[in-house]
Amino acid sequence: MKLPNSFDINEWFVLICMFIAFSVLHLLPKRFPLSVTILIMLFSSTIARFADHILSTPRIDLYDIMNSPYYDLFDIFTYVLVAPTGYFFVYFYDRLRIKGYWIAVYIVIWSTFGTAFEWLSSYFKVFIYKGWKPTYSFTFYLFIQSLTLLFFKYVTFIHQNTPKNN
Numbered sequence: 716m717k718l719p720n721s722f723d724i725n726e727w728f729v730l731i732c733m734f735i736a737f738s739v740l741h742l743l744p745k746r747f748p749l750s751v752t753i754l755i756m757l758f759s760s761t762i763a764r765f766a767d768h769i770l771s772t773p774r775i776d777l778y779d780i781m782n783s784p785y786y787d788l789f790d791i792f793t794y795v796l797v798a799p800t801g802y803f804f805v806y807f808y809d810r811l812r813i814k815g816y817w818i819a820v821y822i823v824i825w826s827t828f829g830t831a832f833e834w835l836s837s838y839f840k841v842f843i844y845k846g847w848k849p850t851y852s853f854t855f856y857l858f859i860q861s862l863t864l865l866f867f868k869y870v871t872f873i874h875q876n877t878p879k880n881n
Contacts (some may be wrong), residue, residue, distance in 0.1 A: 717787045725781055728839035729792050736799040746806055747871075754870050755863075758795045759801025762859055770847065777847035782840070793841060800829075804860060805867045818864070826856035 719726055770777045776855070781789050802824055813821045834849040836842055 717785070719782060719787050719789055721782070723782065723840065723841040726789050728797050728836065728841060729796060730788055732790060736796060736803075740799045741800060743806065746809060748874060751867075751870050751874055752802060754866060755805050756798035756802050758866050759804075759863065760798045762862070763797040764794050766855065766859075769830040776845055778845055779843040780841065782843075794847055801863060804863060808864060808867070822857060822860045822864070826853050829853075829860075 767780060769775065771779060780793055781787065808818075808821060811821075830849050830853045833842065833852050837844060837849060
């Protein structure tokens with residue numbers, strides 16, 4: 716894997732955010748089985764990677780991640796950073812036992828948080844926009860977070876209804 720051409724503020728921003736996110740993740744009480752945790756984190760990172768692949772391909776080219784249109788190690792780190800964020804989203808959803816109308820409110824709050832964090836990331840040059848605006852991301856986050864909750868419900872349903880090995 717290629718290293719960045721230069722170690723700038725965007726790399727520091729990603730490293731600091733990763734340290735904070737994984738520290739919080741480590742401090743939270745265990746809420747889900749390891750298999751569910753891994754699936755939620757993989758789902759979150761995969762969705763982010765898939766969306767970035769579509770929106771930043773040369774044919775569309777709405778933004779770059781980090782310093783260039785080419786992948787380097789810190790591009791991977793940005794996707795790793797998404798994993799605990801997706802986990803926090805379902806962790807607090809489950810912990811707070813959100814139901815009914817409040818699910819929509821919860822999704823809007825997290826979509827607002829995601830958009831604000833994306834704007835902050837663009838300030839630190841993690842995202843270099845070429846026609847994309849963070850406000851466009853709000854709609855995307857509404858959809859993806861709804862999908863994440865559906866995935867979480869499905870995974871927990873399967874886990875609870877799978878016979879355990881003795």
